Amino acid sequence: MKAARFYRANEKLRIEEVPVPKPGPTDVIVKVHAAGICGSDVHIVKGHTFTEFAPIILGHEGAGVITEIGDNVQRWNVGDRVCINCVTTCGICYNCLRGRDSICLRRKNIGRDLDGVFAEYVKVNERNLIALPDSIPFDQGAIITDAVATPYHAVVSRARLSVGEKIVVYGLGGIGLHAVSLAKIMGAGLIVGVDVNESAMAAGKEFGADEVFNPKNGDFSKRLLDLTAGDGFDVAIECVGIVGTIRDCIEAVKIGGRVVAVGLGQGDINAGPLLGFVRKEVELMGSSAMELKEISTIVDLVHSGRLDLSKSVTKRVALSEVNACLDALSDKKERIVRMVIVQI
Secondary structure, three states: OEEEEEOOOOOOOEEEEOOOOOOOOOEEEEEEEEEEEOHHHHHHHHOOOOOOOOOEEOOOEEEEEEEEEOOOOOOOOOOOEEEEOOEEOOOOOHHHHOOOHHHOOOOEEEOOOEOOOOEOEEEEEHHHEEEOOOOOOHHHHHHHHHHHHHHHHHHHHHOOOOOOOEEEEEOOOHHHHHHHHHHHHOOOOEEEEEOOOHHHHHHHHHOOOOEEEOOOOOOHHHHHHHOOOOOOEEEEEEOOOOHHHHHHHHHHEEEEEEEEEOOOOOOOOOOOOHHHHHHHOOEEEEOOOOOHHHHHHHHHHHHHOOOOOOOOOOEEEOHHHHHHHHHHHHHOOOOOOOEEEEOO
């Protein structure tokens, strides 16, 4: 089969012929029909995130059809349409047993610790599959697993956004835009998007933001607070991965507000003066990946028509174009929600 493999940082992925994987007793083989290209793939190529081994097949947002099953697989059949949870878990550690499988103590990530979905076929443990209804196209099924599930985990599970609350989202890329759309269907009273890119700001409005702002404008902070009558926001979601933006989020929320850091980046967090941070009782939390049950919930939301992902796929490309797409994500010169490798 053809696969895009990562060898070392700051080099192009190599499109190579490799053996089709064989399933273990509890594994299935999925014919990959769609694979989303994510900013975290760029982090690997740039050397900011390390892989378990090399060469390795990158890609962690996948959907397709089961073509082979292991001897002990009982839930799935050949021909089933599925999307793939990229976080593999043990199912028995403390966090797994309390339903926090996104932070399984033995977790491994497809496309970073295990061969990924930038290939014609991928081997996946049966526990990592979610049924994909015929009503959802494969490209949407692929991006549900991260581009939508990661902000769902941040907005719903971590921030605990309630109906009527005010939320500000910093960074209107693929993750931030879906955070906006999820806040909309969750019944947020006010949704504000923040980005330095004009096309990203326009996308923020399309995805449901009530207001969008460029933080480089001189009156940005005042205009932001004026929207909440000076009180601040209930929730701030940081999707940029810049430590200074986390400080901006802390300043943007009200007393007792919640700040959730989603974006991946370098550096140390500075929460500001200790006295003010303590007295404000701000909740500052990280949000990592997603849980299997959350992906299943999102599939249900899309299937029912409650969540519309029709604008979420910016471009559909062939596997041979993966390096050009990674460059485009790195350059940030064009408006991209998600680019998806599609294979028939």
